[in-house]
Amino acid sequence: MSSSLRNAIKRTTHKERSQPADRTRLGLLEKHKDYVLRAKDFHKKEDAIKVLKRKAAERNPDEFYFAMEKKKTRDGVHEERTTEQNKYTEEELKLMKTQDLRYVSLKAQTELKRVQKMKETLHCLGAGIEERKHTIFVDEYSEAKTFKPETYFDTPRELIGRAFNRPKNSQLEDADQLVGVGANEIDYDEEELRKQQERRLKKVAKLNRGAYKMLNEHEERAEQLKSMTVKMALQKEISHGKGVKKKITKKNKDGTVESYFVWKQIRKR
Amino acid sequence: MKGGAKVVVEKHRHEGIFVARGKEDALVTKNLVPGDSVYGEKRISVDEADGGKTEYRVWNPFRSKVAAGILGGLDNVHIKPGTKLLYLGGASGTTVSHCSDIVGPNGLVYAVEFSHRSGRDLVNMAKKRTNVIPIIEDARHPQKYRMLVGMVDTIFADVAQPDQARIVALNAQYFLKQGGNFIVSIKSSCIDSTAAPEAVFAREVKKLQEDGFKPKEQLTLEPYERDHAIVVGAYRVSKDKK
Numbered sequence: 001m002s003s004s005l006r007n008a009i010k011r012t013t014h015k016e017r018s019q020p021a022d023r024t025r026l027g028l029l030e031k032h033k034d035y036v037l038r039a040k041d042f043h044k045k046e047d048a049i050k051v052l053k054r055k056a057a058e059r060n061p062d063e064f065y066f067a068m069e070k071k072k073t074r075d076g077v078h079e080e081r082t083t084e085q086n087k088y089t090e091e092e093l094k095l096m097k098t099q100d101l102r103y104v105s106l107k108a109q110t111e112l113k114r115v116q117k118m119k120e121t122l123h124c125l126g127a128g129i130e131e132r133k134h135t136i137f138v139d140e141y142s143e144a145k146t147f148k149p150e151t152y153f154d155t156p157r158e159l160i161g162r163a164f165n166r167p168k169n170s171q172l173e174d175a176d177q178l179v180g181v182g183a184n185e186i187d188y189d190e191e192e193l194r195k196q197q198e199r200r201l202k203k204v205a206k207l208n209r210g211a212y213k214m215l216n217e218h219e220e221r222a223e224q225l226k227s228m229t230v231k232m233a234l235q236k237e238i239s240h241g242k243g244v245k246k247k248i249t250k251k252n253k254d255g256t257v258e259s260y261f262v263w264k265q266i267r268k269r
Numbered sequence: 270m271k272g273g274a275k276v277v278v279e280k281h282r283h284e285g286i287f288v289a290r291g292k293e294d295a296l297v298t299k300n301l302v303p304g305d306s307v308y309g310e311k312r313i314s315v316d317e318a319d320g321g322k323t324e325y326r327v328w329n330p331f332r333s334k335v336a337a338g339i340l341g342g343l344d345n346v347h348i349k350p351g352t353k354l355l356y357l358g359g360a361s362g363t364t365v366s367h368c369s370d371i372v373g374p375n376g377l378v379y380a381v382e383f384s385h386r387s388g389r390d391l392v393n394m395a396k397k398r399t400n401v402i403p404i405i406e407d408a409r410h411p412q413k414y415r416m417l418v419g420m421v422d423t424i425f426a427d428v429a430q431p432d433q434a435r436i437v438a439l440n441a442q443y444f445l446k447q448g449g450n451f452i453v454s455i456k457s458s459c460i461d462s463t464a465a466p467e468a469v470f471a472r473e474v475k476k477l478q479e480d481g482f483k484p485k486e487q488l489t490l491e492p493y494e495r496d497h498a499i500v501v502g503a504y505r506v507s508k509d510k511k
Binding site: 119120121122123124125127128131132133134135136137152153155163164165166167168171174176177178179180200201203204205207208210211212 | 276279288296315342484
């Protein structure tokens with residue numbers, strides 16, 4: 001019988017069974033296909049180990065390698081390479097390898113815009129109190145000596161550090177100092193109302209923390225992307241830029257090595 | 270309990286100014302024209318205790334020196350409901366609109382701006398806010414608009430010119446009442462970009478003192494602006510009152 005005729009007859013397809021119901025706790029049942037993959041991987045690793053073991057066993061300690069020319073020992077200890085390692089984080093390297101400069105700078109711009117947008121409603125209240133300088137002018141030297149911020153600002157001592165809003169003493173007694181804490185449910189008694197207000201304040205504080213956390217993350221990412229664009233632009237200029245350049249390596253006092261490029265100046269016409 | 274408030278508004282030390290906290294963390298003013306944004310700023314609606322609703326507008330300290338000064342903790346900004354304010358360097362009217370929110374229907378804001386381009390926005394804003402009077406003139410020549418402006422309680426200046434102190438003094442001579450107040454925003458690089466900011470501020474304060482101003486406080490505007498300061502004080506204070 002020719003093979004084409006044999007193919008015309010429909011045969012039952014071979015089926016592999018799935019995991020029986022009472023053994024489902026053991027997970028999916030391995031099929032032959034899966035076994036082959038696993039076995040191949042295992043043997044590949046086995047072979048690699050075998051090769052390495054053989055190399056180690058047959059190694060000639062007197063043999064010369066070119067890498068030896070640059071290797072050094074200090075006090076009998078092998079010294080590591082002096083070039084800077086782990087200059088880029090894993091994430092940065094991945095970005096640099098897969099994306100081009102224009103894409104990264106576009107992303108950096110978008111991120112910066114987003115941060116600005118968020119800062120429109122998140123004003124970092126309470127920030128920058130260390131860098132700021134508040135000067136009060138007084139008439140007499142004696143006044144400066146007896147100056148007390150809490151009397152000048154007419155506010156409790158513990159609120160002096162709260163620069164974004166230091167309520168006056170008279171305001172603190174004001175009942176409607178806070179708006180929107182929900183006093184409109186009139187059928188609550190005093191105790192219930194107070195509890196409700198506390199709940200709301202807690203909820204609002206939680207929302208606030210969440211918003212700042214988000215802002216922080218975006219700010220960090222924006223900064224990272226920006227530094228990436230600078231690094232990538234430099235890399236591009238070094239590898240594809242025109243003109244004669246010289247690499248200058250400088251050793252700082254603290255032992256770190258710094259290197260940069262200087263291009264030869266050409267008169268532009 | 271219903272859905273509950275997502276934002277709580279706290280009264281600020283200065284009358285007419287508020288702080289909204291929640292998903293926002295912002296300085297706000299009560300909107301004089303509810304339902305209307307002036308420069309695309311966010312509006313926040315809050316339930317009042319009596320069941321009504323109030324609308325607030327977010328005042329961005331990264332764009333406004335006054336807002337940055339208020340959040341920095343100025344003791345007194347001298348802008349409150351009913352104040353008559355002369356605003357030099359009104360630009361597009363972003364900060365002017367918030368000042369108009371604060372002074373309310375009983376107050377007045379005279380906004381002086383020289384540039385026609387940003388003056389156009391200022392005029393458009395003033396169409397909806399009846400307490401703003403836009404003046405498209407050079408603040409160096411107050412005699413040109415003396416017929417439009419009455420006596421004012423406070424002068425605010427943000428003109429970023431090397432002769433800012435002189436401009437403020439000229440305007441004060443014409444319009445500021447005795448014992449009135451001034452607020453001057455100083456950008457050190459606009460006055461002298463070679464000197465240290467601290468030295469520039471000190472020099473400007475000195476100039477102001479020579480012109481009859483009595484500075485009360487000076488505040489730098491970090492983290493919102495770099496090398497900026499706000500100086501607040503009084504004008505022609507009578508000796509016995511102080």
